[in-house]
Amino acid sequence: MTAEPPTPVTSATPVEDRLTADFYDYESLLSEEEYKILLKARTFMRDEVKPLVNEYWGKGELPEELIDKFRHSGLIALGYGGYGEHLPAISHLLGGMLAMELGRVDASSATFFGVHNGLGFYSVYYGGDQEQRDRFLPAMATMDKIGAFALTEPDGGSDVSGGMRTTARREGDTWTLNGAKKWIGNATFADYVVVFARDVEDNKVKAFIVEKDTPGFRPVKIEGKIALRIVQNAEITLTDVKVPEANRLKNIKGFRDVGEILRQTRSGVAWQALGVMIGAYELALEYAKQRVAFGRPIAKFQMVQDLLVKSVGNITASWGLLVQLARLQDQGIFRDEQSALAKEFVAARMREVVAWSRELFGGNGILLDNDIARFFSDAEALYSYEGTHQMQTLIVGKAITGQSAFVG
The missing domain is CATH 1.10.540.10 (Acyl-CoA dehydrogenase/oxidase, N-terminal domain)
Structure with a gap:
């Protein structure tokens, strides 16, 4: 005998609240x-x-x-x-x-x-x-204070772990920070910016909470972005920024601890990417039902259905991967390479789905009013941040082969 499956909690949910994806x-x-x-x-x-x-x-x-x-x-x-x-x-x-x-x-x-x-x-x-x-x-x-995270540098993105140029020097109970950071979201207005810097004495990466309007801390908004345009990214310069020892995060003792933060948050970016591909698919599906060409809704065309079905496949596979990753996280046993594979795989599938969805809109797909153009552009940023596609493959590749392909 087989057990009766549990009744889905969505069974009583109004149709308008269900996700077709x-x-x-x-x-x-x-x-x-x-x-x-x-x-x-x-x-x-x-x-x-x-x-x-x-x-x-x-x-x-x-x-x-x-x-x-x-x-x-x-x-x-x-x-x-x-x-x-x-x-x-x-x-x-x-x-x-x-x-x-x-x-x-x-x-x-x-x-x-x-x-x-x-x-x-x-x-x-x-x-x-x-x-x-x-x-x-x-x-x-309560969001009375807004936070930001300053790791990436103008000349150091994927290689910032070994090439961090921002320095920290301790003098008594005060640290002096010098350097620069780039692509720092929320930094133009954040109250607390967690800045990572290399201690000149022991060469270890440490983290400091730099509070808004601290002298020498200068965030400048990055203009001209084609993605995530609502996000206020900044390039930060730090010139003799004084930070009290009380604002040094005590449990960050090296880049291994930074990696732990990224391991946890990387999975969240993968879930965001899943959301982006679902949103793009939903827009494409609705448009296909309403758009009439050659006297019939384009949803009746075989090639349109092919794009929609491939999108559903990507969504379903990505969702399943993330469900299992969440289970491993809840058990406290997930590994770096599992988080990296999730980000790599889901972000790549997202890129495909938003491209197919924009394609389905034809010329209307480049209009902001139709939403899909925003999804198409924003997907490029998610594909790159929190570790590029290539960096995630190197993490996973090292895990499955036992051989590191990292340079340096």
């Missing part, structure tokens, strides 16, 4: 309470965020209105527990699907939120001692 009903893996939280995020993104994004994406601006909406969304610091109000620990599966929901509507908003709630918040949560967590995290959990 969830072909294998992955959302049924959530508990009823978890699914309610997911639907809350879905409603928030649809009703509060989506109406704003095209206007501000076109302007290249992050409106205070959007920050305020996230501030009251109830999504901040979920999964960490103990900071702010009503912040229970949640499963990695729910956390991933929440990141997916944000990416499904707007990758820029998902990135802004991920930098604050993921990279910034988690750096303090993981890297700080208890006194530092208690000092910094409550205000970050």
